[in-house]
Amino acid sequence: MATATKVAAAPTETPARPGPRRGRPLRWLPLAPATVMLLLFLGGPIAYCVYIAFTNMQLTGASSTDFVGLDNFQRAFGDDDFRNAVVLTLVFTLLSSLVGQNTLGLALAALMQRASRPVRTLTGSIVIAAWVVPEIVAGFLLYAFFRREGTLNALLDWLGLPSQNWLYTLPILAVSFANVWRGTAFSMLVYSAALSEIPKEITEAAEVDGAGGLGRFWHITLPMIRRSIGTNLMLNTLQTLSVFGLIWAMTRGGPGNRSQTLPVFMYDQAFNKSLIGYGTAVALLLLLVGRCSRWCTCG
Amino acid sequence: MQGFEMLLYGTGEAGGNPLYDPGAKKWVTGGKGFSDALGFLKTVYSEKLGPDISDALDPNVGTTVYSEWLPQGKLAIALDGSWLGQNWLKTGGKPWPEWSKTLGQAPMPTQNGQAPGKVSMSGGWTWAITAKSKNPDLAWKFIEQLQTKDNAVTWDIVDAQIAVRKDVAQDPKYTSSMPGITFFTGLVKYTHYRPTTPVYPQVSTAIGEAMEAATTGDASPEKAAKSYDDQLKSIADGATVAAGGQG
Numbered sequence: 001m002a003t004a005t006k007v008a009a010a011p012t013e014t015p016a017r018p019g020p021r022r023g024r025p026l027r028w029l030p031l032a033p034a035t036v037m038l039l040l041f042l043g044g045p046i047a048y049c050v051y052i053a054f055t056n057m058q059l060t061g062a063s064s065t066d067f068v069g070l071d072n073f074q075r076a077f078g079d080d081d082f083r084n085a086v087v088l089t090l091v092f093t094l095l096s097s098l099v100g101q102n103t104l105g106l107a108l109a110a111l112m113q114r115a116s117r118p119v120r121t122l123t124g125s126i127v128i129a130a131w132v133v134p135e136i137v138a139g140f141l142l143y144a145f146f147r148r149e150g151t152l153n154a155l156l157d158w159l160g161l162p163s164q165n166w167l168y169t170l171p172i173l174a175v176s177f178a179n180v181w182r183g184t185a186f187s188m189l190v191y192s193a194a195l196s197e198i199p200k201e202i203t204e205a206a207e208v209d210g211a212g213g214l215g216r217f218w219h220i221t222l223p224m225i226r227r228s229i230g231t232n233l234m235l236n237t238l239q240t241l242s243v244f245g246l247i248w249a250m251t252r253g254g255p256g257n258r259s260q261t262l263p264v265f266m267y268d269q270a271f272n273k274s275l276i277g278y279g280t281a282v283a284l285l286l287l288l289v290g291r292c293s294r295w296c297t298c299g
Numbered sequence: 300m301q302g303f304e305m306l307l308y309g310t311g312e313a314g315g316n317p318l319y320d321p322g323a324k325k326w327v328t329g330g331k332g333f334s335d336a337l338g339f340l341k342t343v344y345s346e347k348l349g350p351d352i353s354d355a356l357d358p359n360v361g362t363t364v365y366s367e368w369l370p371q372g373k374l375a376i377a378l379d380g381s382w383l384g385q386n387w388l389k390t391g392g393k394p395w396p397e398w399s400k401t402l403g404q405a406p407m408p409t410q411n412g413q414a415p416g417k418v419s420m421s422g423g424w425t426w427a428i429t430a431k432s433k434n435p436d437l438a439w440k441f442i443e444q445l446q447t448k449d450n451a452v453t454w455d456i457v458d459a460q461i462a463v464r465k466d467v468a469q470d471p472k473y474t475s476s477m478p479g480i481t482f483f484t485g486l487v488k489y490t491h492y493r494p495t496t497p498v499y500p501q502v503s504t505a506i507g508e509a510m511e512a513a514t515t516g517d518a519s520p521e522k523a524a525k526s527y528d529d530q531l532k533s534i535a536d537g538a539t540v541a542a543g544g545q546g
Contacts, residue, residue, distance in 0.1 A: 060497035148354060168353030252358040256511055273501045 053281040059274035072281035082282065084257055085265035089241065089289070092176055092261050097240035100180030102233060105187020109195055110217070112188075124188075131185030139249025142178040143167070146250070171251045171259035178246050183239065187232055194228035195221070237293045241286065262286045302378045303510050306336035308491040309409040309418035317542070318502075319494035326502065326535045328528040330542035335410065337513040337520035344514045350374075352515055366393040369402065378407065381483040385459050399478030406486055419490040421461075463487055498534050505530040 028035075053072060057065040076082045108127065112120045130138065145151045146166040153163035166174045198221060206216050222229075244263040247253060253260035253268060260268070266286065270279025307317050310332025317332040319325070327333075343349040350368075354360060365386040368374035370393060377383065387395035406417040426445065428438045444450065451467045454460065456476040461483050462468040468484045493499060509527040512518040518526065532539050 058497055060500065143359070147357065148351075165351075165353040168356065250358075254358065254511075255353070255356040255515070256508075256517075268504075273504055274497070275501070 049280055050284065052277055053284050055277045057277040059271065059276050065277075068277070072278045073285070075278060076282055076285060081257055081260070081265065085260050085262045086289070088172055088259065089261040089286075091172055092179070092243075093237055093240045093293070095173070096176040096179035096183070097236040098233065100176065101183040101187045101236050101240075102229075104180060104184045105232070106191045106229075108184065108188045109191035110221075112192065113195055127185045127188055130182055133182075135182070135245040136249055138178070138182045139246045142174075142181060142246070143250045146174045146178075167251055168255055171255065175247045175250055175259050178250060179240060179243055182246065183236065186239075187236060190228055190232045190235075191225065194225040198224050234294055238290055241290050241293065262289070303336060303340070303506055304491075304493065305378070305407055305418055305420045306339055306410075307332055308420065309407060310335050311410075313414045319496070320540055321494065323540055325538050325540040326531050327542050328531055328539045329524075332410070332542075333527070334520045334524040337509060337523055340510060341513050341516075341520055345516065355514070356511065362392070370395050370398070372401075381461050381479065382459065384477060384479060404479050404482045406489070415489055417486065417489045419486040421487070421490040421492055423492055461487060501534045502531065505534060 054067060054069060055065050056068045056071070108123070112123060115123070133141070143150075147153075148163075148165040150166075152166065156163045202224075203216060203220055206220050211219060242263055243261070244267065247259055247261060247264050248267070251259045253264040257265075262282065263286065266279050266282040269282060270276045304318065307330075311317050311330075315332075316327060317330050318327055320327060344352050344355070349355060350360075354363070357363070364374065364377055364379070365383060369377060370387075384398065386392045387398045389396060406419065409416055409418050426442045428435050428442070432438055445454070448464075448466050448470070451462070451464060452470045452473050455462050455467060455473055459477065461480070462473055467473055468487075474481050474484075494502075505527055508530075509523040512526070513520045513523040517523075528539075
């Protein structure tokens with residue numbers, strides 16, 4: 001038996017070793033077009049973007065482009081407007097993504113679980129409608145809602161409350177609210193799916209043990225959907241960090257720079273001031289902020 | 300916000316360069332005209348001669364001016380340009396064909412009525428042949444063809460351009476093409492052009508910031524002008540000249 005296995009093992013081992021080595025390039029062959037395309041159209045622009053961030057390229061054409069090392073990044077950290085944009089981006093993300101979309105989405109999903117079918121269908125379709133309209137349309141809808149002659153002030157007038165130009169007095173709050181309005185549906189969908197996955201028996205068992213509504217939510221629901229919370233927080237934050245059209249349509253980052261978040265700042269530098277090199281460097285920094293927030297929410 | 304540069308070019312003596320000295324290729328700092336122009340804007344907004352500042356800073360105020368304020372008689376003076384009438388064509392954003400019976404035109408006077416008495420700002424464009432052209436002669440012939448008198452007249456009419464050529468400006472087809480066209484064509488000889496340098500977009504933004512600071516009351520006109528000067532020095536990389544230093 002021993003000799004038999006030795007003999008049997010020998011012929012299978014010898015051709016097996018060079019086999020995969022010879023086969024590897026061949027196996028890769030069908031993937032080659034896809035890989036080339038990815039490198040060309042996905043990797044290429046990214047590499048070019050990183051390159052531009054280290055140059056003083058301008059869109060006005062006249063001057064030559066030089067490699068300037070870390071100048072753009074140094075400039076960003078010394079730029080008051082950049083720091084202002086970072087702070088506003090954090091406020092915007094905290095308010096609209098973490099507090100707004102996430103909490104409201106969870107609350108809506110929890111309430112909808114207990115609601116009757118018609119209420120659920122109606123609420124669901126209204127909330128999702130806000131999510132389905134294109135960003136620029138949502139931007140103009142909310143611009144019309146918040147502006148001086150807008151719906152919100154008409155409502156406040158009707159209630160006898162003082163009205164104001166929200167886009168001028170509280171621009172960052174107005175755009176944060178707009179983002180909540182638009183993005184809550186996504187969280188709601190994620191949480192509705194997560195909540196329906198919780199087995200009834202566990203909730204019932206807790207009920208039998210004497211847990212009240214809040215206790216059940218805290219000890220059963222939250223721990224059981226914590227993975228969904230993590231995923232949702234991450235997706236929400238990344239989406240909110242890159243919101244541009246909504247803010248651009250409502251305030252263009254103004255008045256002054258009081259609602260100028262990083263994407264708006266980046267656009268302003270790159271395309272209004274034609275400093276594409278600097279704008280791209282800011283884009284890379286934004287990428288870094290997104291990366292950090294991912295670590296924060298996902299661990 | 301816009302309109303600042305027209306005010307600025309209306310300060311100082313005729314032929315002055317209050318923004319950019321094209322001869323020395325330097326940007327002008329510390330000009331009295333600059334803080335005067337900011338002061339004018341501050342007066343307009345702080346004495347409620349203009350719209351509320353929060354409306355003036357609305358990103359869509361331009362649309363509101365032509366679609367609501369002027370047609371509804373809520374605004375008496377719009378410091379605007381020849382293009383405004385295009386919005387009121389039958390095919391425009393807010394059809395109002397009888398606008399020319401309600402609205403008239405007047406040139407912006409210079410700061411103290413000094414010569415030449417009127418001031419205007421113009422944009423501009425040009426036909427150009429790139430230095431790398433493989434067939435510059437044919438391109439030149441093409442431009443010649445475009446710029447025959449008849450073609451230039453047609454182009455100015457269909458694109459609602461203001462003629463800069465005397466022969467085109469006198470053509471009856473051109474002078475009757477839209478209301479107000481003879482008025483605006485008459486301003487061409489008083490008009491100024493923005494500096495055409497790569498850093499101009501940044502200067503323009505810096506001017507916008509100075510305007511906003513002065514009109515919202517965040518800073519006095521002098522202080523806003525000072526911070527514009529500081530910004531200008533870093534934008535122009537030192538290529539600046541103090542207003543007193545120029546001829």
